[in-house]
Amino acid sequence: MSDPTLAAFCDLVGSHDPVAVAGGKTRFGLGGSLREGTRLVSAPEGILRHLPEEMTVQVRAGTSVRDLHEALAEKGQRTALPERGGSVGGALAVGENDLHVLGRGRVRESLLQVRYVSADGRLVSGGGPTVKNVTGFDIPRLMVGSLGTLGLIAEVMVRTNPIPPRSIWLTARDVDPFAVRDSLVAASAVLFDGRGTYVQLEGQVGDVVAEQALLATLGRFEEVAGPPPLPLHRWSLTPAQLSDEVCMAGAGDFVASIGVGTVFASLPQPRATVSPALIALTERVKTAFDPTGRLSPGRDVLQGRP
Amino acid sequence: MKIRRTTHPDALVSILKQALSPDRVRNDAAERSLFSNDASIFKGGASGPVCFPVSTAEVQAITRIALDHGRAIVPRGAGTGLSGGAIPLGEPIVVSTMKMNKILEVDLVHRIAWVEPGVVNLDLTKTLMPLGFHFAPDPSSQQSCTIGGNVANNSGGPHCLAYGVTSQHVVALDVVLPNGELVHLGGLDAEPEGYDLRGAYVGGEGTLGIATRIAVRLTPNPQAVQTLLLAFNSVEDAANTVSAVIASGIVPAAMEVMDQLITQAVENYVNAGYPTDAAAVLLAEVDGLSSGVAINAERIAAIGREHGAVSVRVASNDEERARLWKGRKTAFGAVAQIAPAYYLHDTVVPRSQLAGVLRRVYEIGAEYHLTIVNVFHAGDGNLHPLILFDPRENGVLERVHAAASDIVEVSLSVGGVLSGEHGIGIEKRDHMELMFSFDDLDHQRRLRSAFDPLCRSNPGKVLPSPHSCADIQSLSRIPEGVWG
Amino acid sequence: MTLNLDPDELASCVQCGLCLPHCPTFRVSGDESMSPRGRIALMRSVEDGAPITEEVKRSFETCVQCRGCETACPSGVKFGHLMEKTREALAKAHEITPSWQRFALGALDHPGLLSAGSKALAVAQRVKIVPKRLGVPRIPLRSPAMESSAGSVAGDVYLFTGCVMDVWQRDVHRDVQYVLERAGFGVIPTTNASCCGALHTHAGLGDRSRKMARHVIETLDGAIPILVDSAGCGAAMKEYGSLLGTDEAKAFGSRVFDVAEWLVANPGTLEAPGVLDLRVAVQDPCHLRHVQRVHLATRDLLRPFVRELVELDDEGLCCGAGGSYSALEPELAGQIRDRKVAAIDRANPDVVASANPGCSMHLQAAGVKSVHPLSLLAQALRG
Structure with missing residues (x-):
């Protein structure tokens, strides 16, 4: 291992006591509270290499997403990671998509290469630095959304995307948000809060104008500064369940992401049960990567256990 | 704890036949031989009984029978894979999915x-x-x-x-x-x-x-599509165009490059009007909404001209576009017009390194007295060098193997990866250590063993020894004759 | 045993598998042994000394010889030739084509025998003891001989009448003759040219088919074009050059044309009182599309004379008729036909135009209304 920063992080994590990473702590409680006595460490920071012509950026996990995006914007690029005050490593370990997922892609697909510290304190690398790669098993996919229970992310190579020339938010009342979603091609987000529909259009100026004209045939849309405020809790439904009152019952105030299935709700989502076979497989994965259970103890990626 | 035992092959076959139906379990030597290969150049596989399940329950039944009898299973689709991933090693039960096609x-x-x-x-x-x-x-x-x-x-x-x-x-x-x-x-x-x-x-x-x-x-389906065919006097010019297009902030739907030899072979088959006198052609496609498509197509054409494109043709209709794509997609097969066999390689390099790596690939061909032609997904830096050879020539396979290894090394040395889309299979299994450390591979093994603790599913693939299945010693190295 | 295959031809397959979906037997079975790639692999292993097992024979016998794999193959593998040679070697060793098949095929080049057999069949049909599912058309008890109209201004052409078709579907020949005469040509129906030998080639009876080819060439000497209204016969006759390997046979092959191919190149004076009010789906006989590769002519010829032409969406996948295949492999032929019928149903035509009598009969037996494109054209011209 040639990078002293990563070596230092490995030493910091060590190989014995219960340990977890604290990033921006924006989603820190996901998966349950850490067991008492768990030592918290911070991942290293710093943007290492942005290659605009490769559409990749190599960045240390402790870097804030906001700083990363500021740096990328100088070359007209961005990533799919949500910008909400947290770190790059945190965004990946949590795996939740940005509001603009329709246009910017999923977080899980943006991670090309990951370097993490294993339960026994070693630096492990998965994936590869290129935009396309099927070399070996897909460790990066496994790390996204693993809540720090399989390895502690130290450094990553993330896919970047060009920032489109034009991006606007529009809103209208009394339109069918599902019809809006089905009609549009360049929508990065279609949100519905029970009354108003919010649309984000992104793309070439001419394309946005064309889509705006299309929207005008569906309702009286007006330009707004941004999306509506989002309630605290996050639900995961299928796109079809959004139009089903039974599935939406208990959400309280909500903002639903049409065509995606994410619902931002004032109340937490009732837990669904998970099959025994999936629980068994999940436990085998956890045990394989963290035999002693020292990584982020107390957190469970499966909230729906019976 | 399940007790595993070995069974007489005939007993295994009759149990499988009971679980499926007699006509969907094959054990004839000739028929098994057909399932010992895929579309790669690797030989030396050996298939056990071949099963054609029609339901999930039947796949479960086969899996459990295999487990009970201490046999491995190898799933197989159409057998068009190029890295030997579907080649059965050690006479496992081959599970063909071809009758589960709904x-x-x-x-x-x-x-x-x-x-x-x-x-x-x-x-x-x-x-x-x-x-x-x-x-x-x-x-x-x-x-x-x-x-x-x-x-x-x-x-x-x-x-x-x-x-x-x-x-x-x-x-x-x-x-x-x-x-x-x-x-x-x-x-x-x-x-x-x-x-x-x-x-x-x-x-x-x-x-x-x-x-x-x-x-x-x-x-x-995209609202609008434009397909451009750009011709260049050198492969480097085409590669540099690709890099420049991405750097300009355009993400085309596709960007494919073919060199002269392959273009000639393809044109001979499809008659799509590919310029056979160009050193390289770039097939670029943009899709999406009509306004953006028009703008991006013009920008690609302009970038191409800046980088030495001698001609730019835009497909005028769906038929012309389909014909151009048919040419690209049948390129590998068309190589048979040049040589009776080829070894199709697959690595990825950073786009900015394409031109330099390609130059090295042609040099490697010359060093080993082998013709290498290139047709590849230039847009994402995914190289597909085709090493042409005649298998009847004595000792040629060693040279092919050596040239392939050199291409892997060149690709990795500029920050590339072993495979962009063909996978590792048995082809690049023993190259994995060039890209991953012992600990990296150990974690890949952990993932695999979480799914398959007993190493029963397609053993001997992807991970090199000692990370591969320890209990199947005979598969820890690629068997003799695989490269023949 | 050896199959005597050309090693270069055998080596040209690189196992890419692009042929698989274009093979009718692989399409319905998903069996590698019923695919062109699998069959070539078995040919190789037999050449390398593997025994001829029942499974190996089955693989070769189930091939329809449609040659759809040839148009799909970017490597240009001559699969048809490989399969013909394979079958010839196996037939010589009496591994395939049992004697009853040889006897039945023997009738084809004995007009007297064929005529007697057909008369018996016609009578059997009248007393209703021939199952409809066999797809045998209603055979006329008596059919007047066709007459020559040689000596026209535009020139004379041979109309090859063949064997089975001459007896069973003489009406199609009459329609073809009518259309050619309306176009201004003088038509000489061949009377003693007999059978083209295509079915014998497919069955591996190479010596016989070569003898028959030589007979056809001798009978139809001269320079005038030879028009064929059966795609399978036309394909075989165009390939006499490679069958016999002589310059004479090659020259003969270049005189052979599918009727539609000829009429599109030499349209003459075809005018109809009006278009037929029909939605017509063109079903390409494999040997027109994949061997002669002139299937587009059928469309060009029909287009001005019918209301609507529609394409099937199965990219010319075989219908399963395959000469005598539908009789020898009824189960597979039926499954293959099911796919074709489904494609026809999706196109929803009033009538299907098929330029091969075997295909037409095979489709009719499944309840498809199928006619020869020239019969449609004749109907339009007659008004």
């Missing part, structure tokens, strides 16, 4: 389709087209290859530049694990909870169990 449901609300693994890629797209959708991964073998095979190899194709490889298009799957259990991975909801085992499974090359139902994402 499109079970097309769900336009969720924009997904549930399919069985044996559905042919292009058949799915043809079914979806009239509904306004398609399945985005489009490997060159798409007319023959199956969705199950695409999932196993995380297949790509020209249009993955903009749309992403298979993993991005698999929403959920039902997988029969090597212990016979059925598990549902992923989900149609926005962010299924738990580890992304769906993502971990895709690209598992048949070592993580057999997917029997797959929910694939439907991609809306």
Whole structure:
């Protein structure tokens, strides 16, 4: 291992006591509270290499997403990671998509290469630095959304995307948000809060104008500064369940992401049960990567256990 | 604890026949020999009984019988893979998915389709087209290859530049694990909870169990498409154009480069009007909304001219476009006009390194007295050098093997990877250590063993010894004759 | 045993598998042994000394010889030739084509025998003891001989009448003759040219088919074009050059044309009182599309004379008729036909135009209304 920063992080994590990473702590409680006595460490920071012509950026996990995006914007690029005050490593370990997922892609697909510290304190690398790669098993996919229970992310190579020339938010009342979603091609987000529909259009100026004209045939849309405020809790439904009152019952105030299935709700989502076979497989994965259970103890990626 | 025992082969066959039906279990030597190879140049596989299940329950039954009898299983689709991933080692039970070929449901609300693994890629797209959708991964073998095979190899194709490889298009799957259990991975909801085992499974090359139902994402057909054909006086000019296009902020739907020899062979077959006097051609496609498509097509043409394009042709209609693409997609087969056999390689390099690496690839060909032609997914830096040879020439395979290894080394030395879309299989298994450390490989093994603790599913693939299955010693090295 | 295959031809297959979906037997079975790639692999292993097992024979016998794999193959593998040679070697060793098949095929080049057999069949049909599913058309008890109209201004052509078709579907020949005469040509129906030998080639009876080819060439000497209205016969006759390997046979082959191919190149004076009010789906006989590769002519010829032409969406996948294939492999032929019928149903035509009598009969037996494109054209011209 040639990078002293990563070596230092490995030493910091060590190989014995219960340990977890604290990033921006924006989603820190996901998966349950850490067991008492768990030592918290911070991942290293710093943007290492942005290659605009490769559409990749190599960045240390402790870097804030906001700083990363500021740096990328100088070359007209961005990533799919949500910008909400947290770190790059945190965004990946949590795996939740940005509001603009329709246009910017999923977080899980943006991670090309990951370097993490294993339960026994070693630096492990998965994936590869290129935009396309099927070399070996897909460790990066496994790390996204693993809540720090399989390895502690130290450094990553993330896919970047060009920032489109034009991006606007529009809103209208009394339109069918599902019809809006089905009609549009360049929508990065279609949100519905029970009354108003919010649309984000992104793309070439001419394309946005064309889509705006299309929207005008569906309702009286007006330009707004941004999306509506989002309630605290996050639900995961299928796109079809959004139009089903039974599935939406208990959400309280909500903002639903049409065509995606994410619902931002004032109340937490009732837990669904998970099959025994999936629980068994999940436990085998956890045990394989963290035999002693020292990584982020107390957190469970499966909230729906019976 | 299950007791594993070995059984007389005939007994195994009759048990399999009872579980399926007599006509869907084959054990004739001639027929088994057909399942000992795939589309790669690797020989030396040995298939045990070949099963053709028609349901998830039958796949579970086969898996459990295999487990009881201490036999491994190797899943197989159309056998168009190029890295030897479907080649059975040590006479395992081969499970052909070709009779599980139903499109079970097309769900336009969720924009997904549930399919069985044996559905042919292009058949799915043809079914979806009239509904306004398609399945985005489009490997060159798409007319023959199956969705199950695409999932196993995380297949790509020209249009993955903009749309992403298979993993991005698999929403959920039902997988029969090597212990016979059925598990549902992923989900149609926005962010299924738990580890992304769906993502971990895709690209598992048949070592993580057999997917029997797959929910694939439907991609809306683009409103507008433009296909450009640019001709260049050198392969470097074409490669530099590709790099410049991406740097300018355009993400085309596809960018493909073919060198002169392959262009001539292709043109001979399709008569698409490919310029046979050009040193290289770049096939670029942009799609989306009409305004953006027009702007990007013009910008690509301009960037091409700045980088030495001697001609720029825009396909004027669907038929012309289809013909150009047919040429690109049949390129590998058309090579037979030049030489009776080829070894199709697959590495990825950073786009900015394309020109330099290609120069080295041609030099490597010259060093080993081998003709190497190039046709590749330039847009994402995915090289496909074809090393041409005549297998009847004495000792030629050693030279082919050596040249291939040199290409791997050159690709890795500039920050590339071993495979962009063909997978590791047995082909690059022993190259894995060039890219990954011992600890890296050990963690890949951990993932595999979580799915398949007993190493029963497609043993001997992907991971090199000592990370591969310890209990099957005979497979810890590539068997004699594989390269012959 | 050896199959005497050309090693270069055998080596040209690179196992890419692009042929698989274009093979009708692989399409319905998913069996590698019923695919072109699998069959070539078995040919190789037999050449390498593997025994001829029942499974190996089955693989070769189930091939329809449609040659759809040839148009799909970017490597240009001559699969048809490989399969013909394979069958010839196996037939010589009496591994395939049992004697009853040889006897039945023998009738084809004995007009007297064929005529007697057909008369018996015609009578049997009248007393209703021939099952409809066999797809044998209603055979006329008596059919007047066709007459020559040689000596026209535009020139004379041979109309090859063949064997089975001459007896069973003479009406199609009459329609073809009518259309050619309306176009201004003088038509000489061949009377003693007999059988083209295509079915014998497919069955591996190479010596016999070569003898028959030589007979056809001798009978139809001269320079005038030879028009064929059966795609299978036309394909075989165009390939006499490679069958016999002589310059004479090659020259003969270049005189052979499918009727539609000829009429599109030499349209003459075809005018109809009006268009037929029909939605017509063109079903391409494999040997027109994949061997002669002139299937587009059928469309060009029909287009001005019918209301609507529609394409089937199966990219010319075989219908399963395959000469005598539908009789020898009824189960597979039926499954293959099911796919074709489904494609026809999707196109929803009033009538299907098929330029091969075997295909037409096979489709009719499944309830498809199928006619020869020249019969449609004749109907339009007659008004």
